[in-house]
Amino acid sequence: MKITSNLTHIATEVEFEAAKSEEELRAAFDQAGLQGFPAELDIAERTEDHVQMMSLDTLLGFAKASGLGAVTYDVTYFPHADEAEVDYQLNQLSRDLEISPEVIRDVCAAEIKEYLALDAKRDASLPVHSIVEAYTGGTAFAWYGMNEYPRLKHVILRKLAQGGQKAKRNFIMRASKAQVDLLEDY
Structure with a gap:
């Protein structure tokens, strides 16, 4: 209870x-x-x-x-899962996180390959x-x-939380753009 x-x-x-x-x-x-x-x-x-x-x-x-x-x-x-499924999931995750799918694919290439291999055994x-x-x-x-x-989203989120230079650069660029947009409002 x-x-x-x-x-x-x-x-x-x-x-x-x-x-x-x-x-x-x-x-x-x-x-x-x-x-x-x-x-x-x-x-x-x-x-x-x-x-x-x-x-x-x-x-x-x-x-x-x-x-x-x-x-x-x-x-x-x-x-x-195949490459079309990976693309679909990456595009969804990209939209949710506001990070380009190319950055996610680049930072998580090894995890995506491992995910496809694991899923092929299922x-x-x-x-x-x-x-x-x-x-x-x-x-x-x-x-x-x-x-x-296997769940691709879980693997990718874990990897992105650990960081990576391209992901870090993308976040910094977004934050900088947000600051510039904010200053333009005044």
């Missing part, structure tokens, strides 16, 4: 069960006497601790005891994550299953 006395966010480490395929989920639903309906659910938007149940069996038991006859689910597979036939949700009383109760997979 969690008890908090203020409104600060408490980061908790969460252990996820392994992601399940649609067939495995359907078997679990059948065993619990529930129907499962596919839905497009986003794990990034559904990790609220107060509605999260960490065991699929517990969630399905809760749904059944609550009088529900069905749950929704989503299973996500990722194909192996079994792409296994789901990356799966989600099951039960809705009752206007609240979504959810189970999340995740399998490990």
